[in-house]
Amino acid sequence: MSDSPGASYTRDDLTTPTRSKERAAWDEEAVHAILDAGYLCHLGFVRDGAPVVLPTLYARVGRVLYVHGSTGSRPLRGAGDEQGLPVCVTVTHLDGLVLAKSAFHHSVNYRSVVAHGTAHQVTDPEELRLALDAIVDQVVPGRSADCRPGNAKEIAATAVIRLELDRVSAKTRTGGVNDEEEDLALPYWAGVVPVAPAYGAPVASPHTAVGLPAYLGEAEC
Amino acid sequence: MSDSPGASYTRDDLTTPTRSKERAAWDEEAVHAILDAGYLCHLGFVRDGAPVVLPTLYARVGRVLYVHGSTGSRPLRGAGDEQGLPVCVTVTHLDGLVLAKSAFHHSVNYRSVVAHGTAHQVTDPEELRLALDAIVDQVVPGRSADCRPGNAKEIAATAVIRLELDRVSAKTRTGGVNDEEEDLALPYWAGVVPVAPAYGAPVASPHTAVGLPAYLGEAEC
Numbered sequence: 001m002s003d004s005p006g007a008s009y010t011r012d013d014l015t016t017p018t019r020s021k022e023r024a025a026w027d028e029e030a031v032h033a034i035l036d037a038g039y040l041c042h043l044g045f046v047r048d049g050a051p052v053v054l055p056t057l058y059a060r061v062g063r064v065l066y067v068h069g070s071t072g073s074r075p076l077r078g079a080g081d082e083q084g085l086p087v088c089v090t091v092t093h094l095d096g097l098v099l100a101k102s103a104f105h106h107s108v109n110y111r112s113v114v115a116h117g118t119a120h121q122v123t124d125p126e127e128l129r130l131a132l133d134a135i136v137d138q139v140v141p142g143r144s145a146d147c148r149p150g151n152a153k154e155i156a157a158t159a160v161i162r163l164e165l166d167r168v169s170a171k172t173r174t175g176g177v178n179d180e181e182e183d184l185a186l187p188y189w190a191g192v193v194p195v196a197p198a199y200g201a202p203v204a205s206p207h208t209a210v211g212l213p214a215y216l217g218e219a220e221c
Numbered sequence: 222m223s224d225s226p227g228a229s230y231t232r233d234d235l236t237t238p239t240r241s242k243e244r245a246a247w248d249e250e251a252v253h254a255i256l257d258a259g260y261l262c263h264l265g266f267v268r269d270g271a272p273v274v275l276p277t278l279y280a281r282v283g284r285v286l287y288v289h290g291s292t293g294s295r296p297l298r299g300a301g302d303e304q305g306l307p308v309c310v311t312v313t314h315l316d317g318l319v320l321a322k323s324a325f326h327h328s329v330n331y332r333s334v335v336a337h338g339t340a341h342q343v344t345d346p347e348e349l350r351l352a353l354d355a356i357v358d359q360v361v362p363g364r365s366a367d368c369r370p371g372n373a374k375e376i377a378a379t380a381v382i383r384l385e386l387d388r389v390s391a392k393t394r395t396g397g398v399n400d401e402e403e404d405l406a407l408p409y410w411a412g413v414v415p416v417a418p419a420y421g422a423p424v425a426s427p428h429t430a431v432g433l434p435a436y437l438g439e440a441e442c
Contacts, residue, residue, distance in 0.1 A: 040315055040329075042263035044274035051272050053265035055313040055333050092276040094261055094418070097360055099437075101428070103368050104375040106357050108261075112276050136327050139318055140414075147324050147409050154325040177426050184428040188368050191425040193361075193437065197315070198419030204412040205398050207322070207405040216320075216414065 014116055015169040025170040028063075034111045034170050035060040035091055039138040043067055044088040058089065059134035063166075065089055065115060066122065066131035069159030079161045084118040089163060097193040098176070101183040107173060109192065115168045119161040125152070131160045142215035230389040235337055238392055246391040249284075255334045255391050256281040256312055260359040264288055265309040279310065280355035284387075286310055286336060287343065287352035290380030300382045305339040310384060318414040319397070322404040328394060330413065336389045340382040346373070352381045363436040 007028045009015065017024050025031070041058045044051055057068040067089060079085040096109035122128045132155065133144035150158070177190050202216050228249045230236065238245050246252070262279045265272055278289040288310060300306040317330035343349045353376065354365035371379070398411050423437050 040313065042265075042274050042276075042311055042313070044263075044265040044272035044309070046267050046270070046272050049267070050307045050337065051265035051267050051274075051309040052335075052337075053263050053272075053274050053309040053311040054335065055263075055311060055331065057329065086271045088265070088272040088274045090263055090274040090276060092261065092263070097420075099361065099364065099368070101369055102371070102375070103353060103357055103365060104371045104379065106360070106364075106368070108278065108360070110276065114273075114275065116271065116273075132324060136324055139327070139329070140320065143320065143327075144324060147320070147327070148322055148404055148407055150323070150325045154323070158325065176424075179426075179428070183369055186369055187431055188429075189423075189425065189431050189434050189437065190429050191423055193423045194421030195418050196421070197416050199318075200415035200417070202410075202412055202414045203397075204410065205400075207400070208409075208411050210408055210410050213410050216410065 009168040010166050015167050017171055023171050023173055030170045031113055031168050032060065034093065034113045037093055038091050041067065041089050041091045045085055057135050057139060059131065059138035061134050063164065065163040065165060066134055067161045067163065068135050069161060079119045080121040084120045087117065087119045087163060089115045094195055096195055099190055100177040101179045101186045101188045101190045105177060105179055109173050111172045113168060113170050115163060115165055117163050117167055119163045122160045122162050125155060128155055128160055132158055140215060146213055231387050233388065236388050236390040244392050244394055251391045252334055252389055253281065255314065255332045258314055259312050262288065262310050262312045266306055278356050278360060280352065280359035282355050284385065286384040286386060287355055288382045288384065289356050290382060300340045301342040305341045308338065308340045308384060310336045315416055317416055320411055321398040322400045322407045322409045322411045326398060326400055330394050332393045334389060334391050336384060336386055338384050338388055340384045343381045343383050346376060349376055349381055353379055361436060367434055
């Protein structure tokens, strides 16, 4: 499942942002780095003509996104049809608050990926098992091998949709403030406040008799 | 702009999740607390029959959400029409990773709000100014009074959409693992890894000649 060096996703009208095009990228390396840095996505679909956006978990496996359906039995009904379900899956990492001297130039630093396409429900039990393991490992790398695997009934009770990555773009803002020249001397504080998810000390359940696994020690910041 | 105690948003088929209904809430207090704890949302709309989900910033003012259009001139074109634009605005806070003894019971703790409705572009200059100030203050409370206000040209160049909160629900998972009784003795670590956004030390721009404002000191964790 190695990525092809230099490969790119489809750059077209749909995957080109209307604003700040210079912040966009379509190469696999940029897109995959952003997807691999997270596990929470926002899944959009259309229901009765209106948009619905739900938070859920995902995993990237090669050029495929597996999206967990636990919050979304509604979309999964559509994804189970042969024609599939049009979706948009968006992953966003917030990296900083950009405070400029002018209100107008306030911004945030971020990395995001927007993936458009038609999703299909994963029905093959073996693919479903691999997809669920991948989702667990996307959240905590190594975890799927250190818990009781799902049995056939559990696997069947869990819904996952599959989206082939194709019409995908990344968008990123990095760096400092972009103030107007004539504002630079104004007596306001300007700069960037970094922000990132921080993981606290793991809290063991009362039924845990083993020590903290190595893969959780790494999660602490 | 005080909230009415005990008031609730519309509870109907659209705002009732199909899964884990016991985690849902419709009361203003719960919904507003989640909205007020964040500033990043995912805005969903329909374009050519397909869903689009974009990250952007928002502010809550009473029972109104103002959503920044910097990433979304596409949706704003629709929101500028008289009939408005059907949207779904979703705000999600991730609070913890829930690691169960079984793969099946892995989960995350979170708080989310999903708001459905028809958005309209804010065209009144005074409302637009208030909305933009609210968005700046949603990110960093107090900031809009400590920077150069937007001039008429800047205000006019910034797009904001207005969504009246009505068909809105909150969904929350808290607490520990929910393992099966027969799995409790399994020799795996189980528990919760807390997660929250952490703000780093602010990095001043080279043109900043004043000390760190009090409202930024509070942002450090």
